[in-house]
Amino acid sequence: MHEVLLFLHGWVRWFVLLFGLxxxxxxxxxxxxxxxHTLTLQVVLGVVLAFTSPLFQGALANLPAVMAAGGEARYFVAEHWVGGLVALGLAHAGLAQARKGKPRARLLFGLALLVLLLSIPWFRPLFRL
Structure with a gap:
Protein backbone atom coordinates (compact mmCIF):
# COMPACT_ATOMS: atom_id res chain seq x y z
CA MET A 1 0.00 0.00 0.00
CA HIS A 2 2.90 2.34 0.76
CA GLU A 3 4.24 2.08 -2.79
CA VAL A 4 0.81 2.77 -4.31
CA LEU A 5 0.36 5.87 -2.15
CA LEU A 6 3.87 7.06 -2.97
CA PHE A 7 3.14 6.61 -6.68
CA LEU A 8 -0.13 8.57 -6.44
CA HIS A 9 1.41 11.30 -4.28
CA GLY A 10 4.23 11.72 -6.78
CA TRP A 11 1.96 11.95 -9.81
CA VAL A 12 -0.73 14.16 -8.28
CA ARG A 13 2.09 16.64 -7.58
CA TRP A 14 2.31 17.43 -11.29
CA PHE A 15 -1.42 18.18 -11.53
CA VAL A 16 -1.17 20.44 -8.48
CA LEU A 17 1.76 22.32 -10.03
CA LEU A 18 -0.01 22.59 -13.40
CA PHE A 19 -3.20 23.95 -11.84
CA GLY A 20 -1.14 26.24 -9.61
CA LEU A 21 0.67 27.71 -12.60
CA HIS A 37 -8.91 20.84 -4.42
CA THR A 38 -6.12 18.90 -6.12
CA LEU A 39 -3.81 20.28 -3.44
CA THR A 40 -6.28 19.05 -0.81
CA LEU A 41 -6.15 15.59 -2.39
CA GLN A 42 -2.34 15.79 -2.36
CA VAL A 43 -2.26 16.67 1.35
CA VAL A 44 -4.69 13.86 2.20
CA LEU A 45 -2.55 11.40 0.25
CA GLY A 46 0.51 12.73 2.07
CA VAL A 47 -1.05 12.29 5.51
CA VAL A 48 -2.10 8.72 4.72
CA LEU A 49 1.34 8.10 3.25
CA ALA A 50 2.97 9.30 6.47
CA PHE A 51 1.08 6.66 8.44
CA THR A 52 2.28 3.91 6.09
CA SER A 53 5.84 5.13 5.45
CA PRO A 54 8.64 3.18 7.13
CA LEU A 55 10.87 6.28 6.94
CA PHE A 56 8.32 8.51 8.64
CA GLN A 57 7.34 5.96 11.27
CA GLY A 58 10.98 5.14 12.04
CA ALA A 59 11.78 8.83 12.40
CA LEU A 60 8.88 9.36 14.78
CA ALA A 61 10.14 6.52 16.96
CA ASN A 62 13.37 8.43 17.56
CA LEU A 63 12.29 12.02 16.95
CA PRO A 64 14.85 13.93 19.06
CA ALA A 65 17.78 12.22 17.33
CA VAL A 66 16.23 12.73 13.88
CA MET A 67 15.64 16.43 14.52
CA ALA A 68 19.21 16.89 15.77
CA ALA A 69 20.80 14.97 12.90
CA GLY A 70 18.89 16.65 10.07
CA GLY A 71 18.86 14.98 6.66
CA GLU A 72 16.14 13.26 4.70
CA ALA A 73 14.19 11.91 7.66
CA ARG A 74 14.01 15.34 9.31
CA TYR A 75 12.92 16.89 6.02
CA PHE A 76 9.91 14.58 5.75
CA VAL A 77 9.03 14.71 9.47
CA ALA A 78 9.27 18.49 9.75
CA GLU A 79 9.57 20.64 6.64
CA HIS A 80 7.75 18.72 3.88
CA TRP A 81 4.32 18.34 5.46
CA VAL A 82 4.37 21.78 7.11
CA GLY A 83 5.01 23.37 3.71
CA GLY A 84 2.13 21.39 2.25
CA LEU A 85 -0.27 22.54 4.95
CA VAL A 86 0.82 26.18 4.63
CA ALA A 87 0.38 26.01 0.84
CA LEU A 88 -3.04 24.42 1.31
CA GLY A 89 -4.16 27.28 3.54
CA LEU A 90 -2.85 29.87 1.09
CA ALA A 91 -4.52 28.16 -1.87
CA HIS A 92 -7.90 28.05 -0.14
CA ALA A 93 -7.52 31.67 0.97
CA GLY A 94 -6.73 32.55 -2.65
CA LEU A 95 -9.82 30.65 -3.80
CA ALA A 96 -11.99 32.60 -1.36
CA GLN A 97 -10.54 35.86 -2.65
CA ALA A 98 -10.99 34.81 -6.28
CA ARG A 99 -14.64 33.99 -5.63
CA LYS A 100 -15.08 37.52 -4.26
CA GLY A 101 -13.29 38.97 -7.28
CA LYS A 102 -10.47 40.45 -5.19
CA PRO A 103 -7.10 41.10 -6.83
CA ARG A 104 -5.11 39.66 -3.91
CA ALA A 105 -6.15 36.17 -5.06
CA ARG A 106 -3.19 36.14 -7.46
CA LEU A 107 -0.80 36.96 -4.60
CA LEU A 108 -2.20 34.17 -2.42
CA PHE A 109 -2.08 31.64 -5.26
CA GLY A 110 1.47 32.74 -6.06
CA LEU A 111 2.56 32.33 -2.44
CA ALA A 112 0.94 28.89 -2.31
CA LEU A 113 2.80 27.86 -5.46
CA LEU A 114 6.09 29.22 -4.10
CA VAL A 115 5.71 27.33 -0.81
CA LEU A 116 4.89 24.18 -2.77
CA LEU A 117 7.95 24.53 -4.96
CA LEU A 118 10.10 24.93 -1.85
CA SER A 119 8.44 21.92 -0.18
CA ILE A 120 8.86 19.41 -3.00
CA PRO A 121 11.65 16.89 -2.40
CA TRP A 122 13.53 17.56 -5.64
CA PHE A 123 16.23 15.13 -4.50
CA ARG A 124 13.77 12.23 -4.92
CA PRO A 125 12.74 10.69 -8.29
CA LEU A 126 10.51 13.09 -10.20
CA PHE A 127 8.51 10.28 -11.83
CA ARG A 128 7.73 6.91 -10.26
CA LEU A 129 6.66 4.16 -12.61
Missing part, protein backbone atom coordinates in the same frame (compact mmCIF):
# COMPACT_ATOMS: atom_id res chain seq x y z
CA UNK A 22 -2.58 28.13 -14.58
CA UNK A 23 -4.23 29.75 -11.57
CA UNK A 24 -1.31 32.13 -11.17
CA UNK A 25 -1.70 33.19 -14.80
CA UNK A 26 -5.51 33.50 -14.59
CA UNK A 27 -6.68 33.76 -10.95
CA UNK A 28 -10.32 32.93 -11.54
CA UNK A 29 -12.55 30.84 -9.24
CA UNK A 30 -12.81 27.76 -11.47
CA UNK A 31 -9.05 27.34 -11.90
CA UNK A 32 -8.52 28.26 -8.26
CA UNK A 33 -10.91 25.51 -7.23
CA UNK A 34 -9.00 22.96 -9.33
CA UNK A 35 -5.75 24.10 -7.71
CA UNK A 36 -7.07 24.14 -4.14
Missing amino acids: LTLLRPEPRLGAFFA
Whole structure:
Protein backbone atom coordinates (compact mmCIF):
# COMPACT_ATOMS: atom_id res chain seq x y z
CA MET A 1 0.00 0.00 0.00
CA HIS A 2 2.90 2.34 0.76
CA GLU A 3 4.24 2.08 -2.79
CA VAL A 4 0.81 2.77 -4.31
CA LEU A 5 0.36 5.87 -2.15
CA LEU A 6 3.87 7.06 -2.97
CA PHE A 7 3.14 6.61 -6.68
CA LEU A 8 -0.13 8.57 -6.44
CA HIS A 9 1.41 11.30 -4.28
CA GLY A 10 4.23 11.72 -6.78
CA TRP A 11 1.96 11.95 -9.81
CA VAL A 12 -0.73 14.16 -8.28
CA ARG A 13 2.09 16.64 -7.58
CA TRP A 14 2.31 17.43 -11.29
CA PHE A 15 -1.42 18.18 -11.53
CA VAL A 16 -1.17 20.44 -8.48
CA LEU A 17 1.76 22.32 -10.03
CA LEU A 18 -0.01 22.59 -13.40
CA PHE A 19 -3.20 23.95 -11.84
CA GLY A 20 -1.14 26.24 -9.61
CA LEU A 21 0.67 27.71 -12.60
CA LEU A 22 -2.58 28.13 -14.58
CA THR A 23 -4.23 29.75 -11.57
CA LEU A 24 -1.31 32.13 -11.17
CA LEU A 25 -1.70 33.19 -14.80
CA ARG A 26 -5.51 33.50 -14.59
CA PRO A 27 -6.68 33.76 -10.95
CA GLU A 28 -10.32 32.93 -11.54
CA PRO A 29 -12.55 30.84 -9.24
CA ARG A 30 -12.81 27.76 -11.47
CA LEU A 31 -9.05 27.34 -11.90
CA GLY A 32 -8.52 28.26 -8.26
CA ALA A 33 -10.91 25.51 -7.23
CA PHE A 34 -9.00 22.96 -9.33
CA PHE A 35 -5.75 24.10 -7.71
CA ALA A 36 -7.07 24.14 -4.14
CA HIS A 37 -8.91 20.84 -4.42
CA THR A 38 -6.12 18.90 -6.12
CA LEU A 39 -3.81 20.28 -3.44
CA THR A 40 -6.28 19.05 -0.81
CA LEU A 41 -6.15 15.59 -2.39
CA GLN A 42 -2.34 15.79 -2.36
CA VAL A 43 -2.26 16.67 1.35
CA VAL A 44 -4.69 13.86 2.20
CA LEU A 45 -2.55 11.40 0.25
CA GLY A 46 0.51 12.73 2.07
CA VAL A 47 -1.05 12.29 5.51
CA VAL A 48 -2.10 8.72 4.72
CA LEU A 49 1.34 8.10 3.25
CA ALA A 50 2.97 9.30 6.47
CA PHE A 51 1.08 6.66 8.44
CA THR A 52 2.28 3.91 6.09
CA SER A 53 5.84 5.13 5.45
CA PRO A 54 8.64 3.18 7.13
CA LEU A 55 10.87 6.28 6.94
CA PHE A 56 8.32 8.51 8.64
CA GLN A 57 7.34 5.96 11.27
CA GLY A 58 10.98 5.14 12.04
CA ALA A 59 11.78 8.83 12.40
CA LEU A 60 8.88 9.36 14.78
CA ALA A 61 10.14 6.52 16.96
CA ASN A 62 13.37 8.43 17.56
CA LEU A 63 12.29 12.02 16.95
CA PRO A 64 14.85 13.93 19.06
CA ALA A 65 17.78 12.22 17.33
CA VAL A 66 16.23 12.73 13.88
CA MET A 67 15.64 16.43 14.52
CA ALA A 68 19.21 16.89 15.77
CA ALA A 69 20.80 14.97 12.90
CA GLY A 70 18.89 16.65 10.07
CA GLY A 71 18.86 14.98 6.66
CA GLU A 72 16.14 13.26 4.70
CA ALA A 73 14.19 11.91 7.66
CA ARG A 74 14.01 15.34 9.31
CA TYR A 75 12.92 16.89 6.02
CA PHE A 76 9.91 14.58 5.75
CA VAL A 77 9.03 14.71 9.47
CA ALA A 78 9.27 18.49 9.75
CA GLU A 79 9.57 20.64 6.64
CA HIS A 80 7.75 18.72 3.88
CA TRP A 81 4.32 18.34 5.46
CA VAL A 82 4.37 21.78 7.11
CA GLY A 83 5.01 23.37 3.71
CA GLY A 84 2.13 21.39 2.25
CA LEU A 85 -0.27 22.54 4.95
CA VAL A 86 0.82 26.18 4.63
CA ALA A 87 0.38 26.01 0.84
CA LEU A 88 -3.04 24.42 1.31
CA GLY A 89 -4.16 27.28 3.54
CA LEU A 90 -2.85 29.87 1.09
CA ALA A 91 -4.52 28.16 -1.87
CA HIS A 92 -7.90 28.05 -0.14
CA ALA A 93 -7.52 31.67 0.97
CA GLY A 94 -6.73 32.55 -2.65
CA LEU A 95 -9.82 30.65 -3.80
CA ALA A 96 -11.99 32.60 -1.36
CA GLN A 97 -10.54 35.86 -2.65
CA ALA A 98 -10.99 34.81 -6.28
CA ARG A 99 -14.64 33.99 -5.63
CA LYS A 100 -15.08 37.52 -4.26
CA GLY A 101 -13.29 38.97 -7.28
CA LYS A 102 -10.47 40.45 -5.19
CA PRO A 103 -7.10 41.10 -6.83
CA ARG A 104 -5.11 39.66 -3.91
CA ALA A 105 -6.15 36.17 -5.06
CA ARG A 106 -3.19 36.14 -7.46
CA LEU A 107 -0.80 36.96 -4.60
CA LEU A 108 -2.20 34.17 -2.42
CA PHE A 109 -2.08 31.64 -5.26
CA GLY A 110 1.47 32.74 -6.06
CA LEU A 111 2.56 32.33 -2.44
CA ALA A 112 0.94 28.89 -2.31
CA LEU A 113 2.80 27.86 -5.46
CA LEU A 114 6.09 29.22 -4.10
CA VAL A 115 5.71 27.33 -0.81
CA LEU A 116 4.89 24.18 -2.77
CA LEU A 117 7.95 24.53 -4.96
CA LEU A 118 10.10 24.93 -1.85
CA SER A 119 8.44 21.92 -0.18
CA ILE A 120 8.86 19.41 -3.00
CA PRO A 121 11.65 16.89 -2.40
CA TRP A 122 13.53 17.56 -5.64
CA PHE A 123 16.23 15.13 -4.50
CA ARG A 124 13.77 12.23 -4.92
CA PRO A 125 12.74 10.69 -8.29
CA LEU A 126 10.51 13.09 -10.20
CA PHE A 127 8.51 10.28 -11.83
CA ARG A 128 7.73 6.91 -10.26
CA LEU A 129 6.66 4.16 -12.61
